[in-house]
Amino acid sequence: AQTVTQSQPEMSVQEAETVTLSCTYDTSESDYYLFWYKQPPSRQMILVIRQEAYKQQNATENRFSVNFQKAAKSFSLKISDSQLGDAAMYFCAYRSAPGNQFYFGTGTSLTVIP
Amino acid sequence: GAVVSQHPSRVICKSGTSVKIECRSLDFQATTMFWYRQFPKQSLMLMATSNEGSKATYEQGVEKDKFLINHASLTLSTLTVTSAHPEDSSFYICSARDRTFNYGYTFGSGTRLTVV
Numbered sequence: 377a378q379t380v381t382q383s384q385p386e387m388s389v390q391e392a393e394t395v396t397l398s399c400t401y402d403t404s405e406s407d408y409y410l411f412w413y414k415q416p417p418s419r420q421m422i423l424v425i426r427q428e429a430y431k432q433q434n435a436t437e438n439r440f441s442v443n444f445q446k447a448a449k450s451f452s453l454k455i456s457d458s459q460l461g462d463a464a465m466y467f468c469a470y471r472s473a474p475g476n477q478f479y480f481g482t483g484t485s486l487t488v489i490p
Numbered sequence: 491g492a493v494v495s496q497h498p499s500r501v502i503c504k505s506g507t508s509v510k511i512e513c514r515s516l517d518f519q520a521t522t523m524f525w526y527r528q529f530p531k532q533s534l535m536l537m538a539t540s541n542e543g544s545k546a547t548y549e550q551g552v553e554k555d556k557f558l559i560n561h562a563s564l565t566l567s568t569l570t571v572t573s574a575h576p577e578d579s580s581f582y583i584c585s586a587r588d589r590t591f592n593y594g595y596t597f598g599s600g601t602r603l604t605v606v
Contacts, residue, residue: 413597420600421597477524480533483532
């Protein structure tokens with residue numbers, strides 16, 4: 377089975393600064409998707425960004441961008457110009473291209489300091 | 491965008507009773523529904539996958555007779571926790587995939603179940 381590892385249980389960043397959350401995964405598949413989800417205190421899972429493994433270009437969504445290193449099986453999330461509303465638990469997730477099941481990491485709790 | 495409405499958001503029940511959690515897809519037809527369980531400060535663990543009109547597929551270690559899943563229509567899936575015990579207390583989240591996959595996977599807002 378695929379595994380997703382987030383080695384940073386907690387991170388903090390000053391408001392307006394940049395922070396990078398780490399994620400590594402293990403798979404023998406060549407075609408898959410990677411995701412970052414945000415879970416604020418409301419517990420609603422919100423999709424932040426998605427990356428297709430076949431795309432070499434890193435995905436970007438406004439202040440959020442990823443550094444996808446397929447050979448290293450690394451998928452980090454960079455949040456620029458951090459805002460107070462970015463404070464949440466962030467989960468990295470993997471999904472096989474033909475499959476439905478998500479494999480989630482253990483999460484990183486991000487605190488934004490005013 | 492796609493919305494999955496999950497109810498109730500919180501429920502407290504007595505040990506031995508059953509609790510039903512509903513997930514409805516509001517703007518799309520959910521051909522596949524996923525049910526997750528999340529313990530405090532932990533990740534989401536997939537419990538089961540259900541396709542509309544078919545029996546649910548349960549993950550290893552999940553008791554299918556305890557966690558009854560019904561997906562009788564394209565817009566509604568239910569999870570019933572039968573004969574609940576305190577160890578069933580947890581946060582349950584559903585996720586739906588639409589027929590056309592235009593919306594990807596949409597999560598419900600979760601249900602906090604407390605069994606006393």
